[in-house]
Amino acid sequence: MRSATPWPDVVSYLVEATGETLYMVGVSTVIATAFGVPLGVWLQLTAKGGLRPNPAVHRVLGFITDLGRSMPFIVLLVALTSVTRLIVGGSIGSTAVIVPLAVGAIPFVGRLVQNILSEVHVTVVEAAVTTGASTLRIVRSVLIRESLPALINAIGVTVIALIGYSAMAGVIGGGGLGDLAIREGYQRFNDRILWSTVAWLAVLTTLIQLAFTRAARASDRRRHASV
Amino acid sequence: MRSATPWPDVVSYLVEATGETLYMVGVSTVIATAFGVPLGVWLQLTAKGGLRPNPAVHRVLGFITDLGRSMPFIVLLVALTSVTRLIVGGSIGSTAVIVPLAVGAIPFVGRLVQNILSEVHVTVVEAAVTTGASTLRIVRSVLIRESLPALINAIGVTVIALIGYSAMAGVIGGGGLGDLAIREGYQRFNDRILWSTVAWLAVLTTLIQLAFTRAARASDRRRHASV
Amino acid sequence: SSGGSASDTLKVGVSPVPHAQILKYVADNLAAQKGLKIEVVEFTDYVQPNTALVDGSLDANYFQTVPYLQTFTKESGAKVDWVAPVHVEPLGLYSKKVKKLDELPQNAKVALANDATNETRGLKLLEANGLIKLKAVDAPTVRDVAENPKNLQFVPLEAAQLPRSLEDTDASVINGNYAIDAGLKPATDSLALEKAEGNPNANGLVTRTELKNDKRIRDLAELLGSQQVKDYIKQTYNGSVIPV
Amino acid sequence: MITVENLTKSFQGVNALNGVTLDVEAGTVLGVVGPSGAGKSTLARCVALLERPDSGAIRVDGTDITALDGSALRAARRQIGVVPQGDSLLRQRTAAGNIALPLESAGVPGPQRRSRVGELLDLVGLTDKAAAYPDQLSGGQRQRIAVARALAANPSVLLADEPTSALDPETTGSVLTVLDRARAELGVTVLVVTHDMGVVRKICDDVAVLEQGRVVEHGKVLDLVSDAGSRTSSALLPAVDLNPINESSYDRVADVVLVGFAAVGALLPEAAHRFGVELNIVGGGLTRLGETPVARFRLGLNGERSDSALEWIGEAGGAVQRSLKGPQGVAA
Amino acid sequence: MITVENLTKSFQGVNALNGVTLDVEAGTVLGVVGPSGAGKSTLARCVALLERPDSGAIRVDGTDITALDGSALRAARRQIGVVPQGDSLLRQRTAAGNIALPLESAGVPGPQRRSRVGELLDLVGLTDKAAAYPDQLSGGQRQRIAVARALAANPSVLLADEPTSALDPETTGSVLTVLDRARAELGVTVLVVTHDMGVVRKICDDVAVLEQGRVVEHGKVLDLVSDAGSRTSSALLPAVDLNPINESSYDRVADVVLVGFAAVGALLPEAAHRFGVELNIVGGGLTRLGETPVARFRLGLNGERSDSALEWIGEAGGAVQRSLKGPQGVAA
Numbered sequence A, B: 001m002r003s004a005t006p007w008p009d010v011v012s013y014l015v016e017a018t019g020e021t022l023y024m025v026g027v028s029t030v031i032a033t034a035f036g037v038p039l040g041v042w043l044q045l046t047a048k049g050g051l052r053p054n055p056a057v058h059r060v061l062g063f064i065t066d067l068g069r070s071m072p073f074i075v076l077l078v079a080l081t082s083v084t085r086l087i088v089g090g091s092i093g094s095t096a097v098i099v100p101l102a103v104g105a106i107p108f109v110g111r112l113v114q115n116i117l118s119e120v121h122v123t124v125v126e127a128a129v130t131t132g133a134s135t136l137r138i139v140r141s142v143l144i145r146e147s148l149p150a151l152i153n154a155i156g157v158t159v160i161a162l163i164g165y166s167a168m169a170g171v172i173g174g175g176g177l178g179d180l181a182i183r184e185g186y187q188r189f190n191d192r193i194l195w196s197t198v199a200w201l202a203v204l205t206t207l208i209q210l211a212f213t214r215a216a217r218a219s220d221r222r223r224h225a226s227v
Numbered sequence C: 001s002s003g004g005s006a007s008d009t010l011k012v013g014v015s016p017v018p019h020a021q022i023l024k025y026v027a028d029n030l031a032a033q034k035g036l037k038i039e040v041v042e043f044t045d046y047v048q049p050n051t052a053l054v055d056g057s058l059d060a061n062y063f064q065t066v067p068y069l070q071t072f073t074k075e076s077g078a079k080v081d082w083v084a085p086v087h088v089e090p091l092g093l094y095s096k097k098v099k100k101l102d103e104l105p106q107n108a109k110v111a112l113a114n115d116a117t118n119e120t121r122g123l124k125l126l127e128a129n130g131l132i133k134l135k136a137v138d139a140p141t142v143r144d145v146a147e148n149p150k151n152l153q154f155v156p157l158e159a160a161q162l163p164r165s166l167e168d169t170d171a172s173v174i175n176g177n178y179a180i181d182a183g184l185k186p187a188t189d190s191l192a193l194e195k196a197e198g199n200p201n202a203n204g205l206v207t208r209t210e211l212k213n214d215k216r217i218r219d220l221a222e223l224l225g226s227q228q229v230k231d232y233i234k235q236t237y238n239g240s241v242i243p244v
Numbered sequence D, E: 001m002i003t004v005e006n007l008t009k010s011f012q013g014v015n016a017l018n019g020v021t022l023d024v025e026a027g028t029v030l031g032v033v034g035p036s037g038a039g040k041s042t043l044a045r046c047v048a049l050l051e052r053p054d055s056g057a058i059r060v061d062g063t064d065i066t067a068l069d070g071s072a073l074r075a076a077r078r079q080i081g082v083v084p085q086g087d088s089l090l091r092q093r094t095a096a097g098n099i100a101l102p103l104e105s106a107g108v109p110g111p112q113r114r115s116r117v118g119e120l121l122d123l124v125g126l127t128d129k130a131a132a133y134p135d136q137l138s139g140g141q142r143q144r145i146a147v148a149r150a151l152a153a154n155p156s157v158l159l160a161d162e163p164t165s166a167l168d169p170e171t172t173g174s175v176l177t178v179l180d181r182a183r184a185e186l187g188v189t190v191l192v193v194t195h196d197m198g199v200v201r202k203i204c205d206d207v208a209v210l211e212q213g214r215v216v217e218h219g220k221v222l223d224l225v226s227d228a229g230s231r232t233s234s235a236l237l238p239a240v241d242l243n244p245i246n247e248s249s250y251d252r253v254a255d256v257v258l259v260g261f262a263a264v265g266a267l268l269p270e271a272a273h274r275f276g277v278e279l280n281i282v283g284g285g286l287t288r289l290g291e292t293p294v295a296r297f298r299l300g301l302n303g304e305r306s307d308s309a310l311e312w313i314g315e316a317g318g319a320v321q322r323s324l325k326g327p328q329g330v331a332a
């Protein structure tokens, strides 16, 4: 067996990969949120029992959403190559990974958001409806604001799922922690790199989760049981 | 160009792969639910504002949960090889894929479940607490029952995420639709197989989503806005 | 972006093992002599390096064999060309259950890599050792087995997974680099080994047709075929990777 | 202002409204009362367009609002303030933020909005709770915020479903004053669902009694109270039959209902004086319906001309409802 | 049965309870009244162990329940039925399922549970709504289910926070009858928070008035009503000062409070007879506190021995609260 990678090298690998992961996941989360939340809102508005029920639109939106959600990452990547090239001017590297990551995450966020919005208390929605508020205002001031803690938690779930997905960034040369674990650790049978990357991933994820939990709680004005 | 795969062959590929996918995803969903729901309950019970707040236990559970969630599938697979062999008597094939799929999905379900349970209305929980109900009863009759529609939706999200993940089953020879799309379609440049698999995946996913939406609605006894 | 202009850094797509290591050796130690700047882009996939080459995201790649390149050009009609071979990774058949080829039992489970190139090579290795006969097609897969007297059960797995699953099969066809990394010794542990000489499965440098005569590509090909690289490969891989 | 015609609404087999016809004149307050489950909230929700009636029409200011949609519907809604039954505050917004909601819907600009919210908080006595969130408020405080919210955008119609149900008498009084002022000063038309007869007594011009989805009584409160047999009069007027004073010492005993200052203040002494009878109040009492004093007294009369005195009271506007003792009545 | 000692509780700067001391004897009903935001619900929630007090002790049946936890806490909770303020029903369970919850907690087996739920549905008049879900019930129906739920497991203590707030007078009456019977027949100790003086009048033995987190009045209802200055008496007794009958025709005018059958039925005629005075009721009226008739009358007396008659009434148990006209009083 080959001698183990020296620790300083491991650290520098980790630092670089962490940067790539944060970049890919960060940007794709922002994009997924920017598109996924409106998608979820739209899904919920057009759903049965929504504010603007419209079975036809709902079914089409739902089909596209579910299509995106079940697509294997590689299929997305292939299907999106030309889109990616158009948007980021190339089809390889971390930046190019963002496109399929975001596209995969948008429907995921959309469905989570819809599920959350559908739980907003009907009496509260009705109270807003009776003020003559426009649908847009009800969406913003009621549906989204009332479920903000849950939405923040859902974005947290998405970020962490994206960290997992970004491990496949290596398919188009994107790098990042997951790819480091796979390429340097798994494929090269380098246990030191594999397990230190995994351990660091766990720490990083826990920190991210903590941040989201805190943010969700900070945004919540409700009383929670103290018994 | 090679002549395209004849349609009857495509269909038989699809039938076989669909069987494998349903098997892998079905079993791992059952397992992920069986373990993920209790995990989510436990996370929520021990959380700040939960029924049995316990920061130490919560932090440990949270760490394990987040660890599992961000692990790339391949890492899980490697880390779990011996566990898999112990449980299913081998580390390759569809059955062996179930173990890492389920293990990856358990913390995912756990976090979704926790997020949902934390949204149960505090007054309702308090009312149950004052009846002197045991924690277990409150969990079953109140937390879970009151959020059942949301929980069903969350399992739906999990099933479809697992369909996506199961595309990586090919790593250990698991087969299934995603793997068919990747290996036979993508890697072998067989567009007919690639796109018919993708189309079929989309249809299958939409049907599954529809089933979950229906089930969630059927389990819901609340009034929803009709305005 | 069509990477034509000569002052540009040469972007080369590679597979992680051993291609990336070999190319990094060249980039770090030899490229300066020729005034070359090389950017190494690693891919864990076998399609994207070609796709990226075609669309201009890469200037060259180094991960594939001639037969694989032929399949790709035939399917896609893309204008890419073989430049020069660099190394061979001889496949070997390994087992934890049997010591000799003919001890392989009836219905034995045999694992193969599940990517197109290595699957075909693996099957050809089995054919060369008299275990099966293949149909006369271009790139045979497990579906193209014509005769299978032992009724071998083929299990396609990801290449890097093969040594890890050796316990669960009767035998596995494993790439040299993965075998060595997993602690196997190709020379002594294998039941059967690909020949290095005249092996059509040499991995080599590929570029777009338009760049075939670009000086930078020529220089890179020259460096990859240099004695220093050959020595580096021999020292680093102990025979699991063989310079051509 | 509000006309409801033959409204029906049923929920899987439950006929919540069974052909309800009602109208509320502009600038008046209608009280809707009736037992639990009678359909009061369903009626209010239909008028608030939160429930689509199965049949029937609802006209507000002449327009059939059930036919509206889109921006016409939203405009109509802005004219109708609603205090729903039960909790309906946004739990993630402060008290002030909740009150601001209709102002935002109406596009009122920031500074104006803030000053209006300030006014309303003052009106419901919760200025110090402006920044509190609903979960930090008591039940009654939440209810007052809901009332303030309904009034925020100066609606011309107000629907209030049990707006004082969680309030103590004093706070109830102040909320009712708010509603009454909205009617008196701004001409708001109010439909208030209540189980509290005090509310009807204090602010309602009209009253509708609902039972099992039907209107069983509907009219001006002041008319209905003079009608001995009406549910409204028995519910609103002071009870007369609890008084244990021996009635045998009187020649005549009769119940009279007197409405208005003139009647209540002067009629009885005048009658006593005119007919030279002794006239004692042996039961009942006085109450107010809005600003109007209304009395129901049980009178004990002594004197020869007692019957004439009673007759005269009846002619002068008092409703002599029952002569319990004497020729026309039955001995107690 | 319930003893609260020096309880304090504050929420970020709001002193909801400010040293509350109270006790409720076994088998009695305490009414807690006071303005919105006074701390009534906070008090009830502390006793229900839903809120941990900052300081002070709460003893139920001698045990300091704030010190309990684990299964002892659950057992204590099973002894305390709670009707929370506002909506608290499980929205995914039927009315019957909601009532069954405490029975499940107490481990009551299925058939018994079903029959007990049937009884309770009957008790609150909602047998036909057994299978309805909360969102299909009216506000008052939901409230009655919450009352039934609190009583289901035969608790020995009942805490009810505004149990009749959404109910019409008739349904209020039937819910109060349910509570009263629980006290009378099963010896349940009841603490009821209410803003409805009718509730206090009908079922409370004791009353505590809370204001800004302090008990400003606490005692037996029948004692407090006789105390002219108490808030309870002014809130509970019929008003006397609305009557417009000219008081100048009497020698003496005084207010008396009479408690109990004997006093109310016989004291005044007896006084009139004994002292040969003419004794007219010019205001006030009669009400009931529980089963006890209580009257506050404004009396107009004519005759020389009017003062003696009033004195005698005072000695005989009537509380002569105010002599408005005559030597001891001020002319009206």
Ligand SMILES: Nc1ncnc2c1ncn2[C@@H]1O[C@H](COP(=O)(O)OP(=O)(O)OP(=O)(O)O)[C@@H](O)[C@H]1O
Residues within 6 Å of the ligand: A223, D132, D135, D136, D137, D138, D139, D140, D141, D166, D167, D168, E011, E012, E014, E015, E016, E034, E035, E036, E037, E038, E039, E040, E041, E042, E043, E085, E195
């Ligand atoms: N969780 C909380 N956070 C902050 N303030 C609170 C909280 N709960 C109650 N308060 C405040 O404490 C005071 C007392 O509230 P409480 O609910 O006990 O009043 P109440 O007497 O029940 O009033 P109501 O009759 O309106 O229900 C109120 O001023 C309220 O705003």
Ligand SMILES: Nc1ncnc2c1ncn2[C@@H]1O[C@H](COP(=O)(O)OP(=O)(O)OP(=O)(O)O)[C@@H](O)[C@H]1O
Residues within 6 Å of the ligand: B223, D011, D012, D014, D015, D016, D034, D035, D036, D037, D038, D039, D040, D041, D042, D043, D085, D195, E132, E135, E136, E137, E138, E139, E140, E141, E166, E167, E168
């Ligand atoms: N969504 C619904 N589904 C089924 N039944 C309903 C629904 N809403 C109301 N009902 C039923 O319709 C009847 C009338 O209900 P409504 O809420 O109008 O009564 P209410 O007069 O407001 O009573 P309360 O004074 O108790 O609030 C009730 O019997 C109730 O159970």
Ligand SMILES: [Mg+2]
Residues within 6 Å of the ligand: D040, D041, D042, D085, D161, E138, E139, E140
């Ligand atoms: Mg109602």
Ligand SMILES: [Mg+2]
Residues within 6 Å of the ligand: D138, D139, D140, E040, E041, E042, E085, E161
């Ligand atoms: Mg309260």
